[in-house]
Amino acid sequence: MRPCVVAVSTISKVPVSSAALPNTASISNGLRAWPWYVLAIAVIGLDQYTKALATATLHYGQPLPVWSWFNLTLQHNTGAAFSFLSDAGGWQRYFFTAIAWVVSSVLVVWIYRLPRGHNLLALSLALILGGAIGNVWDRMMLGYVVDFISVHYQNSYFPAFNLADAAISAGAVGMVLDSFRVRSPADEQVIKE
Template identity: 35%
Template sequence: MKKENGLYWLIISTIVFFVDIASKFWILNKFNLYESINVLPFFSITYVQNIGAAFSIFEGQRWMLAAVALLISGAIVYMLYRNKRQQKLENFSLSLILGGALGNLFDRLYHGFVVDFLDVNFGCWHYPTFNIADCAICIGIGLFILSSYKKPQKTE
Protein backbone atom coordinates (compact mmCIF):
# COMPACT_ATOMS: atom_id res chain seq x y z
CA MET A 1 0.00 0.00 0.00
CA LYS A 2 1.26 3.50 -0.90
CA LYS A 3 2.33 5.61 2.05
CA GLU A 4 0.29 8.81 2.39
CA ASN A 5 3.12 11.29 3.00
CA GLY A 6 3.47 15.05 2.79
CA LEU A 7 4.92 15.01 -0.73
CA TYR A 8 1.36 15.56 -1.94
CA TRP A 9 1.82 19.16 -0.75
CA LEU A 10 4.52 19.81 -3.36
CA ILE A 11 1.67 21.03 -5.57
CA ILE A 12 1.63 24.19 -3.42
CA SER A 13 5.39 24.64 -3.95
CA THR A 14 4.91 24.26 -7.69
CA ILE A 15 2.15 26.90 -7.76
CA VAL A 16 4.21 29.35 -5.69
CA PHE A 17 7.25 28.77 -7.92
CA PHE A 18 5.38 29.38 -11.18
CA VAL A 19 3.44 32.42 -9.91
CA ASP A 20 6.70 33.90 -8.59
CA ILE A 21 8.63 33.28 -11.82
CA ALA A 22 5.77 34.57 -13.98
CA SER A 23 5.53 37.77 -11.92
CA LYS A 24 9.28 38.34 -12.18
CA PHE A 25 9.35 37.82 -15.95
CA TRP A 26 6.41 40.22 -16.25
CA ILE A 27 8.40 42.84 -14.30
CA LEU A 28 11.50 42.23 -16.44
CA ASN A 29 9.46 42.68 -19.64
CA LYS A 30 7.46 45.75 -18.53
CA PHE A 31 9.85 47.76 -16.33
CA ASN A 32 13.28 49.29 -16.64
CA LEU A 33 15.62 48.91 -13.67
CA TYR A 34 14.46 51.22 -10.83
CA GLU A 35 11.29 52.18 -12.70
CA SER A 36 8.40 52.58 -10.28
CA ILE A 37 4.63 52.88 -10.45
CA ASN A 38 2.65 54.04 -7.41
CA VAL A 39 -0.30 51.75 -6.77
CA LEU A 40 -1.35 53.10 -3.36
CA PRO A 41 0.06 55.92 -1.23
CA PHE A 42 2.15 53.36 0.67
CA PHE A 43 2.73 50.75 -2.05
CA SER A 44 4.58 50.81 -5.37
CA ILE A 45 5.75 48.35 -7.99
CA THR A 46 9.47 49.11 -8.32
CA TYR A 47 11.92 46.93 -10.25
CA VAL A 48 15.20 46.37 -8.39
CA GLN A 49 17.85 43.67 -8.53
CA ASN A 50 19.03 42.00 -5.33
CA ILE A 51 22.43 40.32 -5.59
CA GLY A 52 22.35 39.25 -1.94
CA ALA A 53 19.87 37.55 0.35
CA ALA A 54 17.24 39.12 2.63
CA PHE A 55 17.88 42.86 2.96
CA SER A 56 20.88 42.42 0.60
CA ILE A 57 23.02 40.58 3.15
CA PHE A 58 25.68 38.28 1.67
CA GLU A 59 25.82 40.53 -1.37
CA GLY A 60 27.80 38.94 -4.19
CA GLN A 61 27.73 35.46 -2.62
CA ARG A 62 25.63 33.98 -5.45
CA TRP A 63 26.98 30.41 -5.30
CA MET A 64 26.98 30.20 -1.52
CA LEU A 65 23.36 31.41 -1.44
CA ALA A 66 22.43 28.90 -4.17
CA ALA A 67 24.06 26.08 -2.21
CA VAL A 68 22.20 27.07 0.97
CA ALA A 69 18.89 27.21 -0.95
CA LEU A 70 19.52 23.73 -2.37
CA LEU A 71 20.36 22.32 1.07
CA ILE A 72 17.27 23.87 2.64
CA SER A 73 15.11 22.68 -0.26
CA GLY A 74 16.44 19.14 0.13
CA ALA A 75 15.74 19.22 3.87
CA ILE A 76 12.18 20.44 3.26
CA VAL A 77 11.48 17.71 0.68
CA TYR A 78 12.78 15.15 3.19
CA MET A 79 10.55 16.62 5.94
CA LEU A 80 7.53 16.44 3.62
CA TYR A 81 8.40 12.83 2.80
CA ARG A 82 8.56 11.97 6.51
CA ASN A 83 5.38 13.86 7.42
CA LYS A 84 1.90 12.42 7.20
CA ARG A 85 -0.26 13.93 4.47
CA GLN A 86 -2.75 15.04 7.13
CA GLN A 87 -0.25 17.38 8.85
CA LYS A 88 -1.86 20.19 6.89
CA LEU A 89 -0.48 23.30 8.56
CA GLU A 90 3.12 22.07 8.75
CA ASN A 91 3.10 20.67 5.22
CA PHE A 92 1.50 23.82 3.82
CA SER A 93 4.08 25.99 5.56
CA LEU A 94 6.97 23.87 4.30
CA SER A 95 5.55 23.97 0.78
CA LEU A 96 5.37 27.77 0.84
CA ILE A 97 8.98 28.00 2.02
CA LEU A 98 10.12 25.53 -0.63
CA GLY A 99 8.29 27.27 -3.49
CA GLY A 100 9.74 30.63 -2.46
CA ALA A 101 13.26 29.28 -2.00
CA LEU A 102 13.17 27.65 -5.43
CA GLY A 103 11.80 30.82 -7.03
CA ASN A 104 14.66 32.92 -5.68
CA LEU A 105 17.16 30.14 -6.49
CA PHE A 106 15.97 30.15 -10.10
CA ASP A 107 16.58 33.91 -10.27
CA ARG A 108 20.09 33.60 -8.83
CA LEU A 109 21.06 30.88 -11.28
CA TYR A 110 19.28 32.26 -14.35
CA HIS A 111 19.78 36.03 -13.94
CA GLY A 112 22.61 36.25 -11.43
CA PHE A 113 20.34 38.32 -9.14
CA VAL A 114 16.88 38.15 -7.60
CA VAL A 115 14.13 40.29 -9.13
CA ASP A 116 12.35 42.31 -6.41
CA PHE A 117 9.42 44.61 -7.09
CA LEU A 118 6.99 44.91 -4.16
CA ASP A 119 7.82 48.23 -2.50
CA VAL A 120 6.17 49.35 0.77
CA ASN A 121 6.72 52.60 2.65
CA PHE A 122 4.97 54.69 5.28
CA GLY A 123 6.18 58.28 5.43
CA CYS A 124 9.95 58.20 5.99
CA TRP A 125 9.96 54.46 6.73
CA HIS A 126 10.81 52.26 3.74
CA TYR A 127 10.74 48.47 3.84
CA PRO A 128 13.28 46.69 1.57
CA THR A 129 11.76 45.79 -1.79
CA PHE A 130 10.70 42.14 -2.00
CA ASN A 131 8.88 39.64 -4.26
CA ILE A 132 6.26 36.89 -4.16
CA ALA A 133 8.86 34.25 -3.23
CA ASP A 134 9.87 36.34 -0.21
CA CYS A 135 6.20 36.62 0.82
CA ALA A 136 5.77 32.85 0.57
CA ILE A 137 8.93 32.24 2.62
CA CYS A 138 7.91 34.68 5.38
CA ILE A 139 4.32 33.40 5.57
CA GLY A 140 5.64 29.82 5.50
CA ILE A 141 8.05 30.46 8.36
CA GLY A 142 5.30 32.07 10.44
CA LEU A 143 2.94 29.16 9.81
CA PHE A 144 5.70 26.65 10.55
CA ILE A 145 6.31 28.29 13.92
CA LEU A 146 2.56 28.24 14.58
CA SER A 147 2.39 24.56 13.61
CA SER A 148 5.13 23.74 16.10
CA TYR A 149 2.89 25.04 18.90
CA LYS A 150 -0.09 23.04 17.67
CA LYS A 151 1.63 19.65 17.79
CA PRO A 152 0.23 17.29 20.41
CA GLN A 153 2.40 16.93 23.46
CA LYS A 154 3.81 13.47 24.14
CA THR A 155 2.86 12.03 27.50
CA GLU A 156 5.33 10.01 29.48
Protein backbone atom coordinates in the same frame (compact mmCIF):
# COMPACT_ATOMS: atom_id res chain seq x y z
CA MET B 1 -0.53 4.16 24.91
CA ARG B 2 -3.90 4.45 23.18
CA PRO B 3 -7.01 3.20 24.91
CA CYS B 4 -8.35 -0.04 23.45
CA VAL B 5 -11.72 0.40 21.81
CA VAL B 6 -13.67 -2.52 20.43
CA ALA B 7 -15.41 -2.01 17.11
CA VAL B 8 -17.33 -4.42 14.93
CA SER B 9 -16.19 -4.95 11.38
CA THR B 10 -19.01 -4.13 8.95
CA ILE B 11 -17.81 -6.83 6.59
CA SER B 12 -17.32 -9.86 8.83
CA LYS B 13 -19.20 -8.76 11.99
CA VAL B 14 -16.11 -9.75 14.01
CA PRO B 15 -14.96 -7.47 16.87
CA VAL B 16 -11.81 -5.52 15.97
CA SER B 17 -9.54 -3.99 18.61
CA SER B 18 -8.42 -0.39 18.03
CA ALA B 19 -4.94 -1.47 19.06
CA ALA B 20 -4.80 -3.33 15.72
CA LEU B 21 -5.82 -0.24 13.74
CA PRO B 22 -3.06 2.10 12.56
CA ASN B 23 -2.84 5.54 14.12
CA THR B 24 -3.18 7.63 10.95
CA ALA B 25 -1.84 10.69 12.75
CA SER B 26 1.49 8.88 13.15
CA ILE B 27 1.77 7.62 9.55
CA SER B 28 4.06 9.78 7.44
CA ASN B 29 2.82 11.52 4.30
CA GLY B 30 4.91 9.35 2.01
CA LEU B 31 3.41 9.33 -1.45
CA ARG B 32 0.48 11.38 -0.16
CA ALA B 33 2.80 14.38 0.07
CA TRP B 34 2.23 15.18 -3.62
CA PRO B 35 -0.33 18.00 -3.01
CA TRP B 36 2.29 19.85 -0.97
CA TYR B 37 4.83 19.44 -3.75
CA VAL B 38 2.24 20.71 -6.25
CA LEU B 39 1.73 23.77 -4.04
CA ALA B 40 5.50 24.38 -3.97
CA ILE B 41 5.59 24.12 -7.79
CA ALA B 42 2.66 26.55 -8.02
CA VAL B 43 4.55 29.03 -5.82
CA ILE B 44 7.59 28.69 -8.08
CA GLY B 45 5.46 29.19 -11.20
CA LEU B 46 3.60 32.22 -9.85
CA ASP B 47 6.84 33.74 -8.56
CA GLN B 48 8.62 33.29 -11.90
CA TYR B 49 5.60 34.61 -13.84
CA THR B 50 5.34 37.77 -11.73
CA LYS B 51 9.10 38.36 -11.96
CA ALA B 52 8.99 38.02 -15.75
CA LEU B 53 6.01 40.37 -15.89
CA ALA B 54 7.80 42.92 -13.67
CA THR B 55 10.96 42.68 -15.77
CA ALA B 56 9.01 43.17 -19.00
CA THR B 57 6.85 46.09 -17.84
CA LEU B 58 8.79 48.03 -15.19
CA HIS B 59 11.82 50.28 -15.65
CA TYR B 60 14.71 49.42 -13.35
CA GLY B 61 14.74 51.52 -10.19
CA GLN B 62 11.75 53.66 -11.19
CA PRO B 63 8.82 53.26 -8.77
CA LEU B 64 5.34 52.80 -10.15
CA PRO B 65 2.95 53.97 -7.40
CA VAL B 66 -0.02 51.67 -6.78
CA TRP B 67 -1.21 53.03 -3.42
CA SER B 68 0.23 55.66 -1.11
CA TRP B 69 2.19 52.95 0.75
CA PHE B 70 2.82 50.46 -2.08
CA ASN B 71 4.97 50.74 -5.22
CA LEU B 72 6.13 48.35 -7.89
CA THR B 73 9.88 48.94 -8.28
CA LEU B 74 12.14 46.65 -10.28
CA GLN B 75 15.34 45.85 -8.35
CA HIS B 76 18.13 43.30 -8.81
CA ASN B 77 19.13 41.75 -5.48
CA THR B 78 22.50 39.99 -5.36
CA GLY B 79 22.08 39.27 -1.64
CA ALA B 80 19.63 37.20 0.37
CA ALA B 81 16.06 38.00 1.34
CA PHE B 82 15.34 41.71 1.65
CA SER B 83 18.77 42.60 0.15
CA PHE B 84 20.82 41.13 3.00
CA LEU B 85 24.52 41.10 1.97
CA SER B 86 23.72 42.56 -1.46
CA ASP B 87 26.96 44.59 -1.40
CA ALA B 88 29.24 41.69 -0.41
CA GLY B 89 31.20 41.43 -3.66
CA GLY B 90 29.82 38.37 -5.49
CA TRP B 91 30.73 35.39 -3.29
CA GLN B 92 27.24 35.45 -1.79
CA ARG B 93 25.69 34.22 -5.07
CA TYR B 94 27.33 30.80 -4.67
CA PHE B 95 26.90 30.73 -0.91
CA PHE B 96 23.16 31.45 -1.01
CA THR B 97 22.65 29.08 -3.96
CA ALA B 98 24.28 26.23 -2.02
CA ILE B 99 22.29 26.99 1.13
CA ALA B 100 19.04 27.16 -0.84
CA TRP B 101 19.62 23.75 -2.44
CA VAL B 102 20.51 22.14 0.89
CA VAL B 103 17.46 23.66 2.59
CA SER B 104 15.23 22.67 -0.33
CA SER B 105 16.46 19.07 -0.16
CA VAL B 106 15.78 18.94 3.57
CA LEU B 107 12.29 20.38 3.03
CA VAL B 108 11.43 17.78 0.36
CA VAL B 109 12.35 14.97 2.77
CA TRP B 110 10.64 16.68 5.72
CA ILE B 111 7.35 17.03 3.83
CA TYR B 112 7.57 13.38 2.76
CA ARG B 113 8.18 12.16 6.33
CA LEU B 114 5.77 14.55 8.03
CA PRO B 115 2.91 12.72 9.77
CA ARG B 116 -0.45 12.97 8.05
CA GLY B 117 -2.74 15.59 9.49
CA HIS B 118 0.01 18.15 10.09
CA ASN B 119 -1.47 20.39 7.44
CA LEU B 120 -0.32 23.75 8.78
CA LEU B 121 3.28 22.59 8.99
CA ALA B 122 3.08 20.93 5.56
CA LEU B 123 1.61 24.12 4.07
CA SER B 124 4.36 26.18 5.70
CA LEU B 125 7.13 23.89 4.44
CA ALA B 126 5.66 23.87 0.91
CA LEU B 127 5.57 27.69 0.86
CA ILE B 128 9.19 27.89 2.03
CA LEU B 129 10.25 25.23 -0.49
CA GLY B 130 8.57 27.03 -3.39
CA GLY B 131 9.97 30.39 -2.35
CA ALA B 132 13.49 29.06 -1.88
CA ILE B 133 13.54 27.38 -5.30
CA GLY B 134 11.95 30.45 -6.95
CA ASN B 135 14.76 32.66 -5.69
CA VAL B 136 17.57 30.18 -6.29
CA TRP B 137 16.39 29.81 -9.89
CA ASP B 138 16.89 33.55 -10.40
CA ARG B 139 20.26 33.47 -8.68
CA MET B 140 21.47 30.59 -10.89
CA MET B 141 20.06 31.91 -14.18
CA LEU B 142 20.53 35.67 -13.74
CA GLY B 143 23.14 36.11 -11.02
CA TYR B 144 20.64 38.07 -8.94
CA VAL B 145 17.09 37.82 -7.65
CA VAL B 146 14.38 39.99 -9.22
CA ASP B 147 12.54 42.04 -6.59
CA PHE B 148 9.67 44.35 -7.44
CA ILE B 149 7.35 44.82 -4.45
CA SER B 150 8.08 47.93 -2.42
CA VAL B 151 6.14 49.01 0.67
CA HIS B 152 6.80 52.14 2.64
CA TYR B 153 5.48 54.56 5.21
CA GLN B 154 6.19 58.20 4.39
CA ASN B 155 9.96 58.16 3.71
CA SER B 156 10.72 54.84 5.43
CA TYR B 157 11.06 52.05 2.88
CA PHE B 158 11.09 48.32 3.56
CA PRO B 159 13.59 46.52 1.27
CA ALA B 160 12.06 45.46 -2.04
CA PHE B 161 10.93 41.83 -2.21
CA ASN B 162 9.07 39.37 -4.44
CA LEU B 163 6.43 36.63 -4.11
CA ALA B 164 9.06 34.03 -3.24
CA ASP B 165 10.17 36.16 -0.27
CA ALA B 166 6.52 36.60 0.75
CA ALA B 167 5.95 32.82 0.55
CA ILE B 168 9.07 32.15 2.66
CA SER B 169 7.91 34.70 5.24
CA ALA B 170 4.37 33.29 5.33
CA GLY B 171 5.81 29.79 5.70
CA ALA B 172 8.00 30.92 8.60
CA VAL B 173 4.97 32.45 10.35
CA GLY B 174 3.06 29.20 9.78
CA MET B 175 5.91 27.20 11.32
CA VAL B 176 5.87 29.42 14.40
CA LEU B 177 2.09 28.99 14.72
CA ASP B 178 2.44 25.22 14.26
CA SER B 179 5.05 25.09 17.01
CA PHE B 180 2.29 25.89 19.51
CA ARG B 181 0.37 22.77 18.46
CA VAL B 182 0.20 19.98 21.04
CA ARG B 183 1.85 16.86 19.64
CA SER B 184 1.11 13.27 20.54
CA PRO B 185 3.96 10.85 21.41
CA ALA B 186 3.18 8.93 18.20
CA ASP B 187 3.75 12.10 16.15
CA GLU B 188 7.09 12.71 17.80
CA GLN B 189 8.17 9.10 17.12
CA VAL B 190 7.50 9.41 13.38
CA ILE B 191 9.33 12.74 13.20
CA LYS B 192 12.39 11.22 14.93
CA GLU B 193 12.55 8.11 12.70
